[in-house]
Amino acid sequence: MDELASVDGTIGPAAQMTIPVTDEGLLRGDGVFEVARLYAGRPFAWDEHVERLQRSAANLRLEFDLEAALAEVDALLAKVGPVDGAIRLVITRGGRRVAVVSPLPERQRAVALGTVRYAPTRVLDAVKSLSYAANMLASRLAREAGADEALLVSPHGRVLEAPTSAFFFVLDGRLHTPPLADHVLDSITRRHVLELTGATARVLHEDLLGELEEAFLASTTREVQPVSSIDGRPLPAVPGPQTTEAADALRHRIAAQLRLT
Structure with missing residues (x-):
C-alpha cells in the first residue's frame, strides 16, 4: 500500500x-x-x-x-x-x-523487552504530543542491548510502559497494568483491555519482573502482543492464557464495533 x-x-x-x-x-x-x-x-x-x-x-x-x-x-x-x-x-x-x-509496521509474534531508565515529563501528562524523541531513543537503546523494544522504568524503579504501548502483566494469577498516577499514557487500547478483562492498576517495581507469569504490550497498531522475555529472562508462558484471552476479547470487540465479517 x-x-x-x-x-x-x-x-x-x-x-x-x-x-x-x-x-x-x-x-x-x-x-x-x-x-x-x-x-x-x-x-x-x-x-x-x-x-x-x-x-x-x-x-x-x-x-x-x-x-x-x-x-x-x-x-x-x-x-x-x-x-x-x-x-x-x-x-x-x-x-x-x-x-x-x-501500512502497519511488521510485528513479531512475541516481543523481547529490555528495561530502560526513563523519567516522565509531568507537564505533558495527558498530552499525546509530537515530542517523542525520548521514547524513540529508549527503543534504540533497548535494541542496542539485544532486545526488540524498551520497557520504561522510572529512576525509582517503577515499571511504566513501552515507548508506544501500554504494559500488562500477570502476577499471582491476576492481570494488572501500571497506574496512570505513575504518569503513563492514558492509552485507548489500555482502556479497552481493562474493561474487557477486569485487569486492575497496580504499581510494579522492577525487582518483581522476574516473578511475572506472563506479560503483553497493548496499543492501537499492536493490538495485544505477547512478551517473550524481559532483560533476557524468558517468561513462563508465551502467550499465556490471560494474554490469549485479552487478545481474543479485543479482536472480538473490534469486529463487533466495526461489523467486520
Whole structure:
C-alpha cells in the first residue's frame, strides 16, 4: 500500500507533501497527534481518539479547526478505500493539519523487552504530543542491548510502559497494568483491555519482573502482543492464557464495533 497524505485538505503521495520548515511542530516538536488502526478502511475507536486529540491540544493551549481536520480525514479515507493500515492525524503549532494513511509496521509474534531508565515529563501528562524523541531513543537503546523494544522504568524503579504501548502483566494469577498516577499514557487500547478483562492498576517495581507469569504490550497498531522475555529472562508462558484471552476479547470487540465479517 502506497502512503497517502493530506495537508490542510490537499491529498497526494505522502513522500511529496510538505509543510513550512519554520513550523514549530517540526522545529520544536510542538503539536499533538493521534493514530488509529484501519480495518477495511475504517478506524477503530475513532471517536475516542478524537476526544483525546482535543484534550491534548487544549492542554498544550493549541487551537485548531477540528471540523476541518475531521473532514480532511474523511476525504483521505475515501480516497484510499477499504485498506488495512493506520491513519495518523497531526496538528502542528504552525497551524498545519496533516493526515497520513500508512501500512502497519511488521510485528513479531512475541516481543523481547529490555528495561530502560526513563523519567516522565509531568507537564505533558495527558498530552499525546509530537515530542517523542525520548521514547524513540529508549527503543534504540533497548535494541542496542539485544532486545526488540524498551520497557520504561522510572529512576525509582517503577515499571511504566513501552515507548508506544501500554504494559500488562500477570502476577499471582491476576492481570494488572501500571497506574496512570505513575504518569503513563492514558492509552485507548489500555482502556479497552481493562474493561474487557477486569485487569486492575497496580504499581510494579522492577525487582518483581522476574516473578511475572506472563506479560503483553497493548496499543492501537499492536493490538495485544505477547512478551517473550524481559532483560533476557524468558517468561513462563508465551502467550499465556490471560494474554490469549485479552487478545481474543479485543479482536472480538473490534469486529463487533466495526461489523467486520
